Amino acid sequence: MKKNLPELLAPAGSWEALVAAVQNGADAVYVGGTKFNARRQAANFDNDTLKKAVEYAHLYGVRIYITLNILIKQKELEELISFLPLLEELKVDGVIVQDLGTARWIERHHSRLSLHASTQMTIHQLEGVRVLEEMGFDRVVLARELTLEELAHISDNSSIELETFIHGALCVSYSGQCLMSSMLGGRSGNRGMCAQPCRLAYTLDKQKGKQSQPAYHISMKDLSTLDFLDEILSAGVTSLKIEGRMKRPEYVAVVTREYRKALDSILKTGRYIPDRSAYEELEQIFNRGSFTKGYYYGTSHGSLFAREKPSHWGIYLGKTVKQEKGIVWIALEEDIETGDSIEFWMSSEGNTGQTVSSIIINGKKANRGLRGQLAGIPSSIRPKPGTKVYRTLKASQLKSAGESYSNIYGRKIPVTAKAKFEIGNNPVLILRDPNGIEGRAEGSFEVQKAVNRAMDKDILLQHLGKLGDTPFELLSADLECENEIFLPVSAINQLRRDAADELMKKRIAYYNDRALKSEATAAKSAADERGRQFPVYSPPARPILNGYLDRLDFNPRVLEGLDRVTFSPASFAFKWELMQEQVQSIKEAGIELHLLLPTITRMYDMTLLRSLPDQFWNMFDGYQFSNLGQLKLMHEKGISNYFGAHTLNVFNTLTIDQLHDFGLKGVVLSPELTIAEIRDIINGSSLPCEILVYGRITLMTLEYCPQADGNDSCSNCRFLGEHTLTDRLGYDFTVRKKRIAHCYSEILNSQPIFLADNMEAIHKLSASVWGLKLEGLRPEEFMPVIKAYRFALDNPGTGLPEELSAYVQELKRNGFTKGHFFRGVE
Secondary structure (H helix, E strand, O other), rough: OOOOEEEEEEEOOOOOHHHHHHOOOEEEEEEEOOOOOOOOOOOOOOOHHHHHHHHHHOOOEEEEEEOOOOOOHHHHHHHHHHHHHHHHOOOEEEEOOOHHHHHHHHHHOOOOOOOOEHHHHHOOOHHHHHHHHHOOOOOEEEEOOOOOOHHHHHHHHHOOOEEEEEEEEEOOOOOOOOOOHHHHHHHHHOOOOOHHHHOOOOEEHHHHHEEOOOOOOEOOOOOOOHHHHHHHHHHHEEEEEOOOOEEEEEEEHHHHHHHHHHHHHHHHHHOOOOOHHHHHHHHHHHOOOOOEOOEEOOOHHHEOOOOOOOOOOOOOEEEEEEOOOOOEEEEEEEOEOOOOOOEEEOOOEEEEEEOOOOEEEOOOOEEEEEEOOEEEEOOOOOOOOOEEEEEEOHHHHHHHHHHHHHHOOOOOOEEEEEEOOOEEEOOOEEEEOOOEEEEEEOOOEEEEOOOOOOOOOHHHHHOOOOOOOEEEEEEEEEEEEOOOEOOHHHHHHHHHHHHHHHHHHHHHHHHHHHHHHHHHHHHHHHOOOOOOOEEEOOOOOOEEEEEEEOOOOHHHHHHOOOOOOOOOOOOOOOOOOHHHHHHHHHHHOOEEEEEOOOOOOHHHHHHHHHOHHHHHHHHOOOEOOOOOOOHHHHOOOOOOEEEEEEEEEEEEHHHHHHHHOOOOOEEEEOOOOHHHHHHHHHHOOOOEEEEEEEEEEEEEEOOOOOOOOOOOOOOOOOOOEEEEEEEEOOOOOEEEEEEEEOOEEEOOOOOOOOOHHHHHHHOOOOOOOOEOOOOOOOOOHHHHHHHHHHHHOOOOOOOOOHHHHHHHHHHHOOEEEEEOOOOOOO
């Protein structure tokens, strides 16, 4: 384990939460402005409050990071660019970004800002970290799905700062790869507006036609690493991140305090063994059916999900014994106090809660009931005997947490004082902090010789030490004082206030100066890049029609109409001779053949891909890569004709310029863009752009596997089998598995994008490629799709022929979506 502790990084969605984080021991805090951040529904910080927040954090030597962790639309670039100088002026300690174009602009025009890659960038292997390190990033927030082994591997083989989550809510999808909220309701997680459809109930279809009951199959428990924090430290990370910018300040206070205690214990003794009270503090403030260790020890499906309830559970209080005369009697297994909130888990009627107004113990009113007692709670609720009861709020915990940050200067910085009191001269006081920073003040009154009662050192020390309304506490004082002196008490108090004010200013300035990278470092990082531009690409007169297939064992005649096939294999266990024959057959039909690499390629996946023979890497005409780490693979294999998949989340031309810098020959635009937004991008793009105009879009990419769900067993895996999640409205979402060295799953939209009535509008976009997502379809299903789009391409402005119109009507009856082409995302 490294000698220096990693920073403890706390969330703050409001000013109160920021104070709570600082006062409870955070080393750093991350906050969002009123725009461009992934928690747009939090209170957040306007520009004035942001300035106040930076000064307050820096006063305590706490670093402050600003989240710009959403995808930026083309029309927003100007506003974003005008906002960035303020962050440099405020001396923030870092900027957390998702959008590659945003990162590009910061690196070239505000290179003194420390650049952090958000977990929304889906960086999940060493190769991705190295790409960002070479681009100029200073820190990477790694994907939550990584194991301790993977963290250590990345740390041992890179020099960039690494950040990992240690507590809080977990997304079931890889962050940055979730379109579910976006596609279902127009509220994009990539834009900070996630509606959390993962927290809804779904029915999971099991094999042999059996159905499970509706449950919260993809609602994950919250993460807690308190009992193995030392192992995370041993992996070599730089920053330990607490999730929770949407949480109340009391949550921030409690969680920050518990992890501060743990880290301080590890620093002092080398280990930390939490007691039950620590767990109870964390569980009481928020949990979803206890906690999970996440993926740090691998994927353990049964321990990851809270299927009974997706929101806060609280702590199990006991079961009801009886209900009579408006009193519910509970056999307590935990203590309870008046002011607490409880919830009755009434299976048929749903859960119902109340605040405890009074308690009856042994026939008498009491303020508290103890574990083991039978407590009567006045209630209008009528639970059956044996009903589970949970304490969802503990009033004393909230009171204690609130008190921890009620005084913004409650956390004290030790200082020493040196003062000089000479008759005939103005007094001088110097306050010095542990870093050697000094606040010096000189009084406006001369020290006088006492006429009556003299002022001795004890009195002076008493007044100089009254620092309660400041962030300082006096440890010791060196007073140089003549005998028989006099000075008004008001003058001594003013001297103390002035010295404290000066020290506060000096501390803020000191940490402001350390926040930005040195000009020499920044100049080197941005050398020869300012103002670099690429020419706008001129699209072809007619787009290429590109069909995505997860199989190649088709007669090429069923692919007639396609200019390109992009192979998206479900597994990388190939029969080489058969595959070569299939590839040759498609190429002989005059169809260009590309390979789409998987969205997720973890450490062992990359090892497997590298091990594939050269004949595989020479087999295709082009390659689509799906995550930034695969860039390294392209370079290693000597491949030059590579393109960016839609999973790279291309939202603007600055991002395209960065991908152009990476050597790409084309990109697939994000399916979250509207026609107008696509047009703006294509008109200024330096690369050919593909748009996805047909098919079921992947809504989530996740480690979740229905086969292993509930039993943690992969031994009976039927890999190629599909499963279905059905929502409360009856829509079916296919869960499809993919495998490289390890498996991951994809949840597909219930309906395909289809634009039969809008072909002319799509044609006018001048996209270079139209993409058809045909994976999982049989030839009789995808052949009409190819024909319809082929006809639209070859005959712009002409309606579909009669034989295709019948197919279109059938598809409409079965249900389809126009995606975001005509609605967009918030």
